[in-house]
Amino acid sequence: MSLLVVGSVAFDAIETPFGKTDKIVGGAASYITLSASYFTKSVNLVAVVGGDFPKADIALMQSKGINTEGLQIKENEKSFFWSGKYRNDMNSRDTLVTELNVLGTFDPLIPDSYQNCEFLMLGNLAPAVQQTVVNRLKKRPKLVVMDTMNFWMDVAWDDLMKTLKLVDVLSINDEEARQLTKEYSLRKAAKKIHEMGPKYVIIKKGEHGALLFGEGKMFAAPALPLEEVFDPTGAGDTFAGGFIGYLAKKNSTNFEDMKQALIYGSTLASFCVEKFGWERLLTLTDKEVQERVQEFVKLTKFEV
Numbered sequence: 001m002s003l004l005v006v007g008s009v010a011f012d013a014i015e016t017p018f019g020k021t022d023k024i025v026g027g028a029a030s031y032i033t034l035s036a037s038y039f040t041k042s043v044n045l046v047a048v049v050g051g052d053f054p055k056a057d058i059a060l061m062q063s064k065g066i067n068t069e070g071l072q073i074k075e076n077e078k079s080f081f082w083s084g085k086y087r088n089d090m091n092s093r094d095t096l097v098t099e100l101n102v103l104g105t106f107d108p109l110i111p112d113s114y115q116n117c118e119f120l121m122l123g124n125l126a127p128a129v130q131q132t133v134v135n136r137l138k139k140r141p142k143l144v145v146m147d148t149m150n151f152w153m154d155v156a157w158d159d160l161m162k163t164l165k166l167v168d169v170l171s172i173n174d175e176e177a178r179q180l181t182k183e184y185s186l187r188k189a190a191k192k193i194h195e196m197g198p199k200y201v202i203i204k205k206g207e208h209g210a211l212l213f214g215e216g217k218m219f220a221a222p223a224l225p226l227e228e229v230f231d232p233t234g235a236g237d238t239f240a241g242g243f244i245g246y247l248a249k250k251n252s253t254n255f256e257d258m259k260q261a262l263i264y265g266s267t268l269a270s271f272c273v274e275k276f277g278w279e280r281l282l283t284l285t286d287k288e289v290q291e292r293v294q295e296f297v298k299l300t301k302f303e304v
């Protein structure tokens with residue numbers, strides 16, 4: 001089934017204890033679409049870049065089957081730029097620079113050919129822009145998944161509350177869930193988020209895996225303990241892309257399939273962190289994905 005993804009396509013500059021990059025391709029939607037493209041070849045992107053964004057990278061996306069008809073190119077403007085620095089634990093990072101540039105005035109136009117998408121992923125963006133996308137679709141998709149971050153809780157609370165009412169699944173990290181609900185217990189936090197709108201809540205816990213809440217049930221996916229984590233940037237987006245890409249492939253929105261989607265999302269994310277930016281995802285093979293899924297199965301399978 002077809003998937004529509006909206007989010008940032010950007011330049012990032014990243015610093016980790018293992019090294020530093022100049023401007024490389026980043027952005028939530030870059031990771032989401034690439035990750036989802038492992039599961040479905042019907043991935044449709046809505047985003048905006050400036051004239052400085054390399055045409056070769058757009059061609060690279062297209063070569064992975066990503067439809068870029070909805071990618072606006074503002075020739076005389078600059079792309080969104082974000083820079084971050086990871087602390088030694090690699091789980092926490094400080095944002096050094098956020099330059100909105102083209103994202104500051106982003107009007108998400110939906111090409112007619114995208115109108116019937118059954119799955120919608122609202123990547124991290126201003127909640128008002130996410131809302132516009134939902135409102136511009138003539139038919140509501142069967143599953144709407146949304147990501148957000150603490151920044152929007154600080155500057156756009158009211159818009160965020162309105163957007164939450166429109167989505168089925170919220171995917172956020174533990175720190176953000178606590179900020180959103182003022183609850184320390186993630187179980188209580190999930191309950192409060194259900195009351196805000198989303199029937200399903202995914203809480204990502206970095207190297208400690210992810211939790212899924214919905215239909216009064218709960219499921220935990222581990223993160224695969226890796227020998228080396230090189231750069232966690234985009235892991236959350238890669239997770240979300242794997243999650244919704246898998247569900248789009250199965251054309252399913254049921255809880256049992258969401259559990260599997262959580263494992264596939266975690267699998268894709270475990271590759272993302274092995275190299276800087278989206279580099280590792282570009283060379284990933286189906287065989288590698290399947291082998292790593294089996295590692296997840298072995299990691300948690302036990303009998304009592």
Ligand code: AMP
Nearest residue numbers: 008010026027028082233234235236237
């Ligand atoms: P993640 O590591 O999954 O949280 O996502 C990192 C990506 O989010 C980077 O590639 C950034 O370009 C992008 N990003 C950071 N801040 C923002 C923002 N305020 N709006 C949209 N995208 C952002």
